[in-house]
Amino acid sequence: MAPTRRPHDATGDAMQDPRRDAKGHAGGSGAGADAKGPASGGGAGGDAGGDLAGYAGGGDGMGDAGHHPGKGGVALGQPAGRAAATADPPGAPQPRIRRRTPDRTLGQTPGRLAVRRFLRRPAAVAGMAVIVLFVAAALLAPVLAPYDPIATSWSAIRKAPSATHWMGTDENGRDVLSRVLFGARASLLAGVVSVLIAAGIGVPAGLLAGFAGGWVDAVLSRIVDAMLACPFLILAIALTAFLGPDLANAMIAIGVSTAPRFMRVARAATLEVTGADYVQAAWSLGARASRVAIRHVAPNIVPPVLVQATLALAAAIIAEASLSFLGLGQQPPAPSWGSMLNAAQRFLTQAPWLAVFPGLAIFLCVLSFNLVGDGLRDALDPRAR
Amino acid sequence: MRLRGRLAQIIPTLVLVSVLVFCLQQLMPGDPAVILAGEERGDPKVLAQIREELWLDRSLPLQYLHWVGNVARGNLGYSWRTRQPVSQLIAQKLPVTAQLGVMAFVIALLIGVPAGVVAAVKRNGPLDYIANAIGLAGLSMPNFWFGIMLVLLVSVDLGWLPPSGYVPLTEDVRQSLATTIMPAFVLGNAIAAILMRHTRSAMLSVLDQDYVRTARAKGLPESQVILRHALRNALIPVVTLGALELGTLLSGAVLTEQVFSIPGFGKMVVDAVFNRDYPVVQGVVLVTACLFILLNLLADVLYVLVNPRLRRA
Numbered sequence: 001m002a003p004t005r006r007p008h009d010a011t012g013d014a015m016q017d018p019r020r021d022a023k024g025h026a027g028g029s030g031a032g033a034d035a036k037g038p039a040s041g042g043g044a045g046g047d048a049g050g051d052l053a054g055y056a057g058g059g060d061g062m063g064d065a066g067h068h069p070g071k072g073g074v075a076l077g078q079p080a081g082r083a084a085a086t087a088d089p090p091g092a093p094q095p096r097i098r099r100r101t102p103d104r105t106l107g108q109t110p111g112r113l114a115v116r117r118f119l120r121r122p123a124a125v126a127g128m129a130v131i132v133l134f135v136a137a138a139l140l141a142p143v144l145a146p147y148d149p150i151a152t153s154w155s156a157i158r159k160a161p162s163a164t165h166w167m168g169t170d171e172n173g174r175d176v177l178s179r180v181l182f183g184a185r186a187s188l189l190a191g192v193v194s195v196l197i198a199a200g201i202g203v204p205a206g207l208l209a210g211f212a213g214g215w216v217d218a219v220l221s222r223i224v225d226a227m228l229a230c231p232f233l234i235l236a237i238a239l240t241a242f243l244g245p246d247l248a249n250a251m252i253a254i255g256v257s258t259a260p261r262f263m264r265v266a267r268a269a270t271l272e273v274t275g276a277d278y279v280q281a282a283w284s285l286g287a288r289a290s291r292v293a294i295r296h297v298a299p300n301i302v303p304p305v306l307v308q309a310t311l312a313l314a315a316a317i318i319a320e321a322s323l324s325f326l327g328l329g330q331q332p333p334a335p336s337w338g339s340m341l342n343a344a345q346r347f348l349t350q351a352p353w354l355a356v357f358p359g360l361a362i363f364l365c366v367l368s369f370n371l372v373g374d375g376l377r378d379a380l381d382p383r384a385r
Numbered sequence: 386m387r388l389r390g391r392l393a394q395i396i397p398t399l400v401l402v403s404v405l406v407f408c409l410q411q412l413m414p415g416d417p418a419v420i421l422a423g424e425e426r427g428d429p430k431v432l433a434q435i436r437e438e439l440w441l442d443r444s445l446p447l448q449y450l451h452w453v454g455n456v457a458r459g460n461l462g463y464s465w466r467t468r469q470p471v472s473q474l475i476a477q478k479l480p481v482t483a484q485l486g487v488m489a490f491v492i493a494l495l496i497g498v499p500a501g502v503v504a505a506v507k508r509n510g511p512l513d514y515i516a517n518a519i520g521l522a523g524l525s526m527p528n529f530w531f532g533i534m535l536v537l538l539v540s541v542d543l544g545w546l547p548p549s550g551y552v553p554l555t556e557d558v559r560q561s562l563a564t565t566i567m568p569a570f571v572l573g574n575a576i577a578a579i580l581m582r583h584t585r586s587a588m589l590s591v592l593d594q595d596y597v598r599t600a601r602a603k604g605l606p607e608s609q610v611i612l613r614h615a616l617r618n619a620l621i622p623v624v625t626l627g628a629l630e631l632g633t634l635l636s637g638a639v640l641t642e643q644v645f646s647i648p649g650f651g652k653m654v655v656d657a658v659f660n661r662d663y664p665v666v667q668g669v670v671l672v673t674a675c676l677f678i679l680l681n682l683l684a685d686v687l688y689v690l691v692n693p694r695l696r697r698a
Contacts (some may be wrong), residue, residue, distance in 0.1 A: 013575050053541075229674040233636030234654065238670045241658040242412040305459075312626035318527050322640055326655050343531060345644070348548075352537050359530030367525035374521075 124375020
């Protein structure tokens with residue numbers, strides 16, 4: 001039999017991760033407020049509740065469109081959930097009825113619909129483009145960089161940006177542009193690897209907790225509570241302190257500190273999916289638990305995990321920069337945006353450009369991942385806006 | 386009652402936090418006794434004595450019980466560097482970070498809540514987009530970089546405020562505020578962005594409620610409807626969710642204190658990491674986690690107290 005669960009367990013999830021909550025509920029389905037109260041216990045699945053309904057159901061809120069023909073016209077571009085979740089203020093003009101024949105969505109896979117919704121958000125697409133540029137910069141750094149990023153030059157110490165050095169040179173005469181380009185490698189690598197570590201620990205744990213329920217869930221959830229109680233960066237700092245400061249350990253520390261968030265998301269999504277008809281159907285066909293978990297549940301928790309991964313990438317890049325800034329990440333002379341800022345602080349009056357460019361790179365990179373994450377959330381989860 | 390359930394939940398969490406912090410110690414490279422012995426590390430007698438003192442010669446569960454028993458009595462161990470009690474070190478530094486944190490939170494409230502209200506009221510309008518864009522930028526900006534840029538502008542270029550340092554409140558209030566206002570602003574900025582998002586979503590849900598419609602129907606001016614009827618109700622989840630940002634605040638404080646050379650909690654951790662002063666690192670993690678759990682509980686209690694609808698439930 002499929003495991004059942006006390007509803008308030010799930011609401012705890014929605015409550016404990018306020019940042020995700022805020023994004024998830026922006027747009028005001030009111031769940032942000034309700035999720036905290038015991039009265040809302042019925043909404044099992046907390047924040048992932050909406051996450052999957054739109055996706056796994058394959059239906060982009062088209063059910064709503066059926067009931068409210070007036071809003072059906074907005075169903076694709078403006079996710080229907082928005083209209084459904086927040087009633088129009090009284091007296092608001094009814095959206096113009098646009099006839100959109102259903103065959104535009106019929107026969108489309110949910111994935112394809114999500115891609116289409118994603119592409120309709122200019123901010124998300126722009127974010128994606130910037131990420132592609134950063135990845136290209138990281139991969140092609142040896143080709144693109146005009147100078148060797150660690151070659152010092154006594155004749156070019158702390159030179160302001162010019163035609164020969166577009167972003168100037170640092171205190172050892174190294175070209176800042178080249179270092180920023182090579183720095184993208186450390187940042188992106190740290191982001192990707194630590195998110196892989198986090199997902200590798202968190203997703204199986206969340207799947208197990210949500211699927212097995214009972215004491216397994218209770219134990220795993222308490223461990224996650226305990227880990228989340230330690231502020232993220234302080235936990236990461238402590239881990240790097242004990243592991244020893246270098247880039248690899250920083251990645252491990254960030255990954256381990258991020259893992260509980262993945263566990264939360266995967267668990268909530270699993271709870272949501274295990275109640276779905278197709279999972280019940282699999283059970284009733286006599287499928288073994290492992291088969292149900294791997295074949296039926298796991299693929300359907302991918303969307304919320306993907307959203308979490310994108311946002312976690314943004315957080316991991318900031319975290320790596322922070323650790324490197326503190327001297328606990330990438331060790332000199334290898335370039336990293338965070339450690340460049342650390343060095344720049346000593347020459348703020350003489351060479352302000354040293355502080356501008358690496359910081360700008362971090363900001364742009366993180367902003368892009370956040371934009372893509374928000375876009376993905378809206379694309380995969382039309383209801384939570 | 387729910388609160389009793391929450392209290393019961395906290396105890397295993399606290400125990401697990403202590404296990405987690407204790408496990409950190411096991412990750413440490415090398416033998417603590419050898420590190421502590423310093424010059425005398427060649428002397429097996431000294432090593433044996435240290436091991437016995439710290440219970441390092443016992444089994445891990447016994448070591449844990451010994452350690453957690455001390456912690457429960459307020460003894461977080463001694464700094465390896467200065468030999469001071471860790472609890473005393475933390476007690477010295479905590480007020481500095483607390484001042485910074487409170488100022489940051491006030492700044493965040495002053496920016497985040499009005500911005501969220503405006504964004505919700507002018508939903509989908511230009512102001513909403515601007516508020517959202519600034520909010521997203523605030524969340525994406527590494528706060529140490531923001532701090533550096535602010536120092537560059539305000540201290541280096543304009544010369545208005547000192548770039549670094551700290552004067553305690555008890556010494557000179559004006560100077561103290563002058564040294565902390567910029568770091569507090571940097572620290573508050575990320576939380577302002579989060580509060581803005583919370584406020585916006587809470588306001589949007591409240592603005593649809595019947596009592597808001599009633600207030601409008603009574604002919605109340607719109608400002609009254611929004612401030613007295615809508616905002617008062619929307620603020621309940623905002624303040625409690627905001628209280629949960631303590632973790633963001635403490636993480637941010639580590640970096641901000643580093644940028645502005647403020648001798649607080651965060652700077653102490655970083656210094657401890659470089660000095661390999663592990664007991665201090667452990668103590669800080671433990672204290673921050675406990676603070677977070679307690680504040681979490683307080684936020685829950687507050688939430689029930691200020692929301693009469695939940696008292697019956």
